[in-house]
Amino acid sequence: MTPAAPSFELLAGAAGSPVILHVPHAAREIPDGVRAGIVLDDGALERELDHLTDAHTAEIAEEAARLAGVTPWRFVNRLSRLVVDPERFPDEREEMRAVGMGAVYTRTTHREVLRGAGVDPEPLVERYFRPYARAMTEAVGERLAAVGRAVVVDVHSYPTERLPYELHGEGPRPPVCLGTDSFHTPPQLLAAAREAFAKVGETGLDSPFAGTYVPLEYYGREPRVSALMVEIRRDTYMSEPGGAAGAGLPRLASALAALVDAVS
DSSP states (O other), X not given: OOOSSOSEEEEOOOTTOOXXXXXXXXXXXXXXXXXXXXXXXXXXXXXXXXXXXXXXXXXXXXXXXHHSSSOOEEEEEOSOTTTOOTTSOSSTTOGGGGXXXXXXXXXXTTSOBSBOTTOOXXXXXXXXXXXXXHHHHHHHHHHHHHHSOEEEEEEEEEOSSOOTTOSSTTSOOOSEEEEOOTTTOOXXXXXXXXXXXXXXXXXXXXXXXXXXXXXXXXXXXXXTEEEEEEEEEGGGTBOTTTOOXXXXXXXXXXXXXXXXXXXX
16 A cells, blocks of 8 residues: 655646645555554454545546636545544644544544554654645745735545444535534625536535534635535545446535635
8 A cells, every 4th residue: 555646746837826725634544654554454454444545536627627717725644544644733723633533543533443552643743744834824825926826625425325434424414514614604705605506406504513613724814715525426526435426526626616716
């Protein structure tokens, strides 16, 4: 499972685009050295990757970028979130630590052991998490310098049925869940997303997943950085868990492209 690509990649968009499509959970790749610290056998690991990977979201973002009138930038994680999850806080602020799924996971989606007791997360945080965070911070800073604003659109997917690790999974599970932040998600961005994804089906707000990703350097302090999380229910475009994409993928890519154009 040695990675064939860098651990993350910034794919250039139009010079005048403020939009960054952020795709953090689409990959299944795990470096050999990291795999050695995971206690699951190969079959169980593949099943865990099926549950956790936001399969085909990189393809949705790629097709949306191709369709958009103004090509957005794309920041894509090339490693599995089982290496590190770049969207978690790396410290005690992260509520998912309660179920062993902070920046470095120690438990699976079904709350079973993923890494042995007493594992030190710091080497993985230093090797993978911090460089990713720095690069994403720089990417947002470059959009601010070039255009005067940045719009981070997080592209995710989620399973139709609640998994045991979910802390807030008891609420609605609409075809598209829009995750928001009170500071970084302005009403016009949310309205544009609702309109763009109306063709896919019902859009919900912050259920079953809430919030959105903003680099910590800008979080809560830079109003020129706006952000929205797009969580797509997997049965709208693929067979679950971990199966092939279906006819819904082009429709979702078209909707995402419409959102990109609306905010560009």
